[in-house]
Amino acid sequence: MLEVRNVTKRFGNLVAVNDVSMSVKPGELRAIIGPNGAGKTTFFNMISGYFPPTKGSIVFDGKDVTQLPAHQRVGLGMGRTFQITEIFPELTVRENLLTAAEVAAGQTLQMVPSRAAAKLANDVAAEMMALVGLTAKAERLVGELAHGDQRTTEIGMALAQLPRLLLLDEPTAGMGDQETYEITALIRRLHRESKYTIVLIEHDMRVVFHLADHITVLDQGKLLIEGTPKEIAASEAVQAAYLGGAG
Amino acid sequence: MSTDVTIAAVAAARRPAVPRWVTLVVIWALLIAAPYWLPLLGGYTALAGRVLVFGLAAMGLNLLLGFTGVLSFGHAAYFGLGAYGAGLTLRYLVHSTPLAMLAGTLLGGLAGTLFGLLIVRRRGVYFAMCTIAFGQLWYYLAYSWNDFTGGFDGLRDFHREPIGFGPLTLDISEGGTRFYFFLLAIFAVAVTLLGLLVRSPFGHTLRAIRENERRARFLAIPVERQIWLSFSISCFFTALAGTLYALLNNFADPLALHYSLSGYFVVMCVMGGMRTFWGPLLGATVFVMLQDYISSMTVNWMSFVGTIFVLVVLFFPRGLLGLRRQRGET
Numbered sequence: 001m002l003e004v005r006n007v008t009k010r011f012g013n014l015v016a017v018n019d020v021s022m023s024v025k026p027g028e029l030r031a032i033i034g035p036n037g038a039g040k041t042t043f044f045n046m047i048s049g050y051f052p053p054t055k056g057s058i059v060f061d062g063k064d065v066t067q068l069p070a071h072q073r074v075g076l077g078m079g080r081t082f083q084i085t086e087i088f089p090e091l092t093v094r095e096n097l098l099t100a101a102e103v104a105a106g107q108t109l110q111m112v113p114s115r116a117a118a119k120l121a122n123d124v125a126a127e128m129m130a131l132v133g134l135t136a137k138a139e140r141l142v143g144e145l146a147h148g149d150q151r152t153t154e155i156g157m158a159l160a161q162l163p164r165l166l167l168l169d170e171p172t173a174g175m176g177d178q179e180t181y182e183i184t185a186l187i188r189r190l191h192r193e194s195k196y197t198i199v200l201i202e203h204d205m206r207v208v209f210h211l212a213d214h215i216t217v218l219d220q221g222k223l224l225i226e227g228t229p230k231e232i233a234a235s236e237a238v239q240a241a242y243l244g245g246a247g
Numbered sequence: 248m249s250t251d252v253t254i255a256a257v258a259a260a261r262r263p264a265v266p267r268w269v270t271l272v273v274i275w276a277l278l279i280a281a282p283y284w285l286p287l288l289g290g291y292t293a294l295a296g297r298v299l300v301f302g303l304a305a306m307g308l309n310l311l312l313g314f315t316g317v318l319s320f321g322h323a324a325y326f327g328l329g330a331y332g333a334g335l336t337l338r339y340l341v342h343s344t345p346l347a348m349l350a351g352t353l354l355g356g357l358a359g360t361l362f363g364l365l366i367v368r369r370r371g372v373y374f375a376m377c378t379i380a381f382g383q384l385w386y387y388l389a390y391s392w393n394d395f396t397g398g399f400d401g402l403r404d405f406h407r408e409p410i411g412f413g414p415l416t417l418d419i420s421e422g423g424t425r426f427y428f429f430l431l432a433i434f435a436v437a438v439t440l441l442g443l444l445v446r447s448p449f450g451h452t453l454r455a456i457r458e459n460e461r462r463a464r465f466l467a468i469p470v471e472r473q474i475w476l477s478f479s480i481s482c483f484f485t486a487l488a489g490t491l492y493a494l495l496n497n498f499a500d501p502l503a504l505h506y507s508l509s510g511y512f513v514v515m516c517v518m519g520g521m522r523t524f525w526g527p528l529l530g531a532t533v534f535v536m537l538q539d540y541i542s543s544m545t546v547n548w549m550s551f552v553g554t555i556f557v558l559v560v561l562f563f564p565r566g567l568l569g570l571r572r573q574r575g576e577t
Contacts (some may be wrong), residue, residue, distance in 0.1 A: 074467040086465070087457035090257050090522075099451045103466050107448035108473065117448060143254035161466065 001026045001195050002047070002165060009042050016042040018221040019056070024165075024214075027193045029198045031208045034218035035242055036175040040201045041083070041169070043218060047199065048080045048167050049073040055178030074104075079163030083170045083201075089143030093134050093153055096142055097125040097160040104161035111116065124160055131194065132156040132186060147180030152186065159190075166190070168200035172207055180204060187211055209233065217241070253548055257522070257565070274294020274525060278431060282424045291538070292427050293495070298313070298528075298535045299427075299434045300491045305515040305527035306441060307484025308458025312513065313521030314445055315477040316457030318371070320509050321378030324385045325482040327504030328355035331389060331396065334499040337405035344408045344419070348433075348490040350528050356479065358385075363478040367471045386504040401500030405493075419494075430491055447525065453477050485512075514552075518559050520566025529567055 002024040009017040017039040024030050034040050046053045049070035057066045065073055070080075088096050101124040102108070109119050129135045132152050137145065142153050151171060158166060169188060172180045184207050191211065192194045200209045208215060208229070215232045216223040219241040225232065232238055277284075281295040308322045332351030337343075340350075366377040389396045396402055407426075409418040419426045444450050452473050455463040464470050493499045502508065511534065519530025537555065542548040563569060 070465055071467040073468075074465070080465065082462075082465075086459055086462040088455055088462065089254060090458055091454060093452075095451070099455045100450075100466050102448035102451055105448075105466050108452050108468060110448040111450075112443050113446045113448075121448065141254060141258045144258050157466070 001028075001061060002199065003059040004043075004047065005057045005059070007046055007053040007058065009039075009046060009051075010054045012082070015221055017046070017053070017218075020218065020221075020223045021056075022216050022223075022226070023143040024197060024199060026164075026197055027195055029187075029213050029217045030200070031206070031212035032199065032201045032209050032218065033203075033208055033215060034224070036104055037220070038246060039221040040218055044169055044199075048078065074161060074163075076210065077162070077164040078167060079158030079165070080167035081151070081158055081159050081171065085147070085150045085154060087142045087150055087153055087157070090141060092139050092141055093129065093145070093156070094125055094138040096153055097128055097156050098122065098166055100157040100160040101125050101128075101162075124162070126154045129161045131159065131190070146179070148175055148182060151175070151179075151183060155183075155186065155190075164197060166196050166198045168198060168202075170201050170203060172202065172204050180207065184210060259350075263320040269524070274528075275435075275504055278434075282427050287374065292424055293422055294539055296422075296427050296430050296495050297331075297539075299430045300488050301512075301515065302528040302531035303404055303437055303490035303491070304485045305512050305519070305531045306438060306524075307481050307488060308512045309481075309516045309521055309527045310441060310444065310453075310484070311477050311481040312516050313523075313526070314450065314457065315453040315474060317474055317477070318375045318513070319378040319423045319478070319481075320375045320484070320513065321382030322485050323504055323506060323508035324378075324382035325355035325359045325485045326489035326492065326508065326512075327385060327389065327499070327501070328358050329486030329501040330493040330503045331402060331489075332486070333490035333493040334402045334405050335396075337408070337493075338342065338402065344410050344494065348487070348494070351490035351493065352483060352487045355489055356483030358476075359482025359486070360479040363475045363482070367475040367478070379509070382504065382506050382509055384444050386501055386506070388423050389501045391506055396499075396501075399501060401498055403498055406497040426495075430495070433487070433491060437484060437559065441484065448486070449473070449476075449536050514556055516554055518566060522565060522570035523568040526566050526568040533567070 004020065004022040006019050006021050008015065008019055018042060032040050033041060045051055047058060049065065049068055052067050057064060059065065060073070060076060060078065063076065065076065088099070098121050101121040105120055110117055118227060129138055132155055134149065134152060134156060137149060142150055145153070168187070171183055175183065187198065188211055191198055212229055214226065215229060216226050217232060217238055224241055225235050225237055282292045285291065285295050304322070304326050308319065311317050311319055329351040332354035333347040336350040337348040362381050366374055369377055380406050390399055392398065407419055409420060417429065419429045452463070452468045455466065455468060456470055456473060460470060489503065492503060515530035515534050516527045518533060519528065520526030534552065537552050538548055541551045559567065
């Protein structure tokens with residue numbers, strides 16, 4: 001579903017990502033980990049289209065998207081969330097999801113409310129609110145919700161655009177234990193029950209090992225190792241990288 | 248003010264104390280009955296007409312300001328172009344009120360549409376500065392082109408013409424109640440269109456841009472195009488209000504193009520509550536009334552209006568309508 005081939009990203013003299021490849025199959029949950037400065041975020045930003053790679057290519061569903069800007073990748077079925085919560089604070093949960101659904105349904109130029117359009121968007125928004133468990137808070141302003149619920153709203157917005165690939169940038173960043181537990185359970189449900197293909201960056205190793213089918217480990221911009229959680233946990237190279245990174 | 252407090256205020260405002268239909272009935276009842284109750288308060292019908300004209304201009308601006316989050320300090324340009332477009336049409340081209348309104352609205356609206364293309368990538372204060380500069384250009388043009396526009400003295404020698412509907416004729420050449428209802432009918436149609444617009448998927452994308460432009464972009468909302476359309480549509484509504492202004496006074500003056508009027512429009516929106524649909528109308532009402540009462544006492548009326556504006560902003564940061572709903576909540 002997603003083929004990243006030998007991508008390199010240079011910022012001036014700095015090589016942030018160096019010749020990394022990754023292949024994600026449909027239905028897979030892939031975690032990208034690595035010590036600080038490993039190039040995870042840069043790698044992720046090339047996948048989502050925030051900036052293009054210096055070298056290499058990215059193929060999504062058989063289509064070369066290497067040079068495609070982010071908003072066009074959304075149209076092809078890539079949804080993403082952000083490390084810093086990016087929501088519409090003075091709108092309700094329903095309105096946040098509704099807007100996302102309307103945009104995905106191609107209604108950005110529809111200047112008069114219509115029943116058909118409203119139904120389509122409402123059904124999608126309602127379905128996704130139920131899926132992420134925010135139906136009870138539908139009419140609350142997102143800005144007044146707890147941090148965990150805001151992150152959940154963000155995932156709901158991405159889902160309301162009906163993506164086939166979900167990109168999550170540190171979904172548990174800044175969360176307490178309870179919230180981390182809940183969002184992990186949600187991602188697991190999306191993966192196991194709703195069969196979404198998911199690529200995520202995550203710092204919290206408990207979350208990563210609990211969720212991922214496959215893990216890609218980056219270190220100093222290079223691909224260190226790729227494998228199942230078991231293989232990664234047993235890898236001496238990974239342990240060395242993390243301990244070395246900490247020291 | 249911390250964001251938590253702001254969000255709490257918005258949350259309160261979003262759960263109105265009275266149902267929406269009650270608000271609508273009250274607003275329209277007050278507007279329809281204005282020629283009868285306003286004189287009791289010492290006002291007069293033409294004053295109610297001014298409220299409608301400035302209210303429509305401010306509500307048009309508010310599509311951009313309150314619903315898209317983009318500040319224009321140059322909307323007087325489109326208001327004035329509407330006024331001159333209507334006045335010049337009546338004076339030089341054809342004695343037809345509807346055609347004059349059409350010409351004025353198109354002139355102001357299209358000028359805004361073209362200008363919007365140039366500035367849509369600017370943000371914040373740069374956008375606002377561009378709008379001021381462009382607005383002043385038209386002011387000096389009207390001011391200097393004596394032969395055509397009447398210069399500083401304004402454009403005179405035209406008046407609104409009766410409107411024919413087949414065998415029927417609507418004579419609005421007298422001021423008074425009949426002309427007020429004509430204004431109110433145009434106002435009602437325009438405001439209904441605006442109301443549909445802000446509730447449409449298009450309107451939702453504008454709100455999203457106001458709330459978080461970066462997120463909007465990543466939802467695949469074409470931000471620049473939507474801001475341009477919002478600016479353009481907003482200019483058409485303000486230009487329509489400008490044509491009504493020319494008809495109301497049988498006169499168009501360069502001050503209708505001046506940036507100080509642009510500032511007044513912004514004041515009306517902010518004072519009434521720019522995050523609410525009807526706020527700018529309330530702001531325009533307060534503004535026009537104050538201007539009328541105080542300017543009969545002193546030429547320094549603006550310092551009083553300014554003081555009241557500062558007080559409103561200090562004590563009701565979300566405008567007068569924002570306040571009403573906050574009170575209703577507690």
